[in-house]
Amino acid sequence: MTHSATRRQRRVPHAGQKRFWTRPLLWGVLLCICVAGIPYAEGLFRWLEPDARQVIYQRAPFYALLGRHMLVVGAAAVVTIAVGVGAGIAVTRRRGRDFLPLVAQLASLGQTFPPVAVLALAVPILGFGTLPIIMALMLYGLLPIVRNTLAGLQEVEGDIKTAARAMGMTPVQILQRVELPLAAPVILAGIRTSVTINIATAALGATVGASNLGDPIIAGIINGNMAYVIQGALIIALLALTLDSLFDSLQTRLRQRLSAFPR
Template sequence: MRRWGVPLVWLGLLLLASLGMAELEAVFRWLEPDSREVIYRRTEFLTLLGRHLLVVGVASLLAIVAGVGAAVLVTRPFGRDFLPLVAQFASMGQTFPPVAVLALAVPVLGFGTLPIIVALLLYGLLPIVRNSLAGLQGIDPAVHEAARGMGMSRGQVLRQVELPLAAPVILAGVRTSVTINIATAALGATVGASNLGDPIISGIVNGNTAYIVQGALLIGLLALTVDSAFERLLGWRRIRFR
């Protein structure tokens, strides 16, 4: 529990801010002395936090399955010819702006959560694919030989040797992808996907700095919570495999 102290502190601050934002009205009143409302009240912050986590969680899970799966396939003998194609596709997904993805996805998928999930999926693929390839290709060939010498099948080598050894590198890519997408998910508020981007977009539209700060504060605390949790998880993995 001591090892997880920092993530728990950030989580506690995140929950306190979500539940007690109204208690900071005096602070936000100082930022916006002329505004009639300085606390965003259209939807509870805890509800927005849950929706934000849901969007990021679904998109990240899809990106992990697609990214790690693609890396596994192109590192097998039958799929090596597709390695450059997969790497280029993942790079293109992150260089293509999420706003552009949303603009193209909305006419096809409509307004709501689905377009931002597609945008986050494409935007989050590159770190996962790149790190998965680095982790799997970085395993010493002697390890493969030893595993095959023990009579392991290719599937057993993948599950019991390659993926466990590559896990720290893969997790580092997942950490980068998820942390980036926590901030990027706020764009979903522009296409009707309610999340922590709502107060930010509302603040921009209405010229209310207090709203913008509230949304940015919660997104920042969420990113710090998740990032520190991944850091502890990576440390635990390193200790386990020493």
């Protein structure tokens, strides 16, 4: 009886894991179908723009634009996560608490500047291309990560940290083994918000020569071709939904793992 119960308990997590990854997988498959199928959907887009000479964006393959878009967002996310989480950790330590208001204000300042203004200021310094949009995404995506890192670390109960110190853990060990694991779902929520926002914001890079999924949108606006606009916007939306559902699944897994530990 005990053996069969144990087997049932082992099967449940695997079924749960499949459910967790179902939505991201479905959105990802739909994204791939869209990227591969748009070049063959001329009849559909011709219905939207019957008078246009060309209704399928052909200056670059959509899979190439998708790869460049993800590269820009990913590069900005890596730097932003490192800076945002690192700053949040630093100002929640004893030596850095005096700088907590300053870090929070600086992070908030990044979102007060519209990305277009950041691009206009960055282009004379960095030139046209990928670097200006990466800088804009870093500034725009910093606030959610810093804010959630602070909230997650500050929500860790003092009794838990006291118990860890009583067990002989050093401050670094408490941070690594206690605070960060407990704060991980909240920090991941900030990363999720930052990345999802920047997926859409990255399309502005097309205005400064950074080729990505914003190319068909900008070309469609300039030429008055709504088919181009819809093609770029549709792929960006599916990419955002794929990554957002992936982060949601990761958050759910983290919460379940934390709830499995006795308090």
